[in-house]
Amino acid sequence: xxxxxxxxxxxxxxxxxxxxxxxxxxxxxxxxxxxxxxxxxxxxxxxxxxxxxxxxxxxxxxxxxxxxxxxxxxxxxxxxxxxxxxxxxxxxxxxxxxxxxxxxxxxxxxx
Amino acid sequence: xxxxxxxxxxxxxxxxxxxxxxxxxxxxxxxxxxxxxxxxxxxxxxxxxxxxxxxxxxxxxxxxxxxxxxxxxxxxxxxxxxxxxxxxxxxxxxxxxxxxxxxxxxxxxxxxx
Numbered sequence: 001x002x003x004x005x006x007x008x009x010x011x012x013x014x015x016x017x018x019x020x021x022x023x024x025x026x027x028x029x030x031x032x033x034x035x036x037x038x039x040x041x042x043x044x045x046x047x048x049x050x051x052x053x054x055x056x057x058x059x060x061x062x063x064x065x066x067x068x069x070x071x072x073x074x075x076x077x078x079x080x081x082x083x084x085x086x087x088x089x090x091x092x093x094x095x096x097x098x099x100x101x102x103x104x105x106x107x108x109x110x111x
Numbered sequence: 112x113x114x115x116x117x118x119x120x121x122x123x124x125x126x127x128x129x130x131x132x133x134x135x136x137x138x139x140x141x142x143x144x145x146x147x148x149x150x151x152x153x154x155x156x157x158x159x160x161x162x163x164x165x166x167x168x169x170x171x172x173x174x175x176x177x178x179x180x181x182x183x184x185x186x187x188x189x190x191x192x193x194x195x196x197x198x199x200x201x202x203x204x205x206x207x208x209x210x211x212x213x214x215x216x217x218x219x220x221x222x223x224x
Contacts, residue, residue: 004154031210033211033212040120040216040217041216042201042214042215042216042217043155043201043214044214045211045212048210048211050210058211090154090155092155094210094212097143097160097162097207098143098145098205098209098210098211098212099143099145099157099160100145100155100157100212101157102147102154102155102156103154104153104154105153105154
């Protein structure tokens with residue numbers, strides 16, 4: 001089992017460009033999550049999907065959109081990247097008691 | 112809503128010494144509690160969790176934590192650390208009827224020989 005996989009691992013964008021971060025899990029989790037991690041701020045929830053077909057905003061959703069493509073896949077899209085979105089992005093899958101399993105992360109730099 | 116405060120941002124410790132990382136949480140409902148570890152340039156890995164039952168929880172790599180409901184704390188301990196324990200540690204809380212985790216800001220542990 002690969003667990004939670006994320007692509008790409010690294011990305012550099014120019015301000016205004018768009019991109020989609022991909023996430024897939026093979027752990028049969030109903031819930032999936034996107035976080036961003038910035039120094040000294042822990043992990044902040046961007047969006048989550050409690051089950052296939054549903055998505056909800058987290059703490060910092062502005063500038064992002066998500067798609068729960070099926071039970072396995074949950075993508076995060078930046079429509080018009082800004083330097084403030086420079087961060088490390090983590091995807092996670094979760095159990096019914098909220099134990100979450102994290103991917104290796106995507107390091108994004110917006111110039 | 113739930114929130115987590117990790118009381119120490121950085122903890123330097125010598126190899127084979129004990130370490131304690133402090134975590135306090137705030138919640139008006141019953142919670143689940145977690146500690147995660149993040150090694151450099153990696154994702155987060157679960158160390159241990161408290162769901163119910165015994166308030167002393169044992170996890171991987173010799174770590175343990177104690178849930179104290181009256182003090183709303185979930186401190187993490189290890190009696191003897193190794194160089195390989197150098198990492199960032201995150202405390203997290205979730206309401207039992209919620210899908211979301213709230214994370215603390217993290218504690219960086221640096222183990223020196």
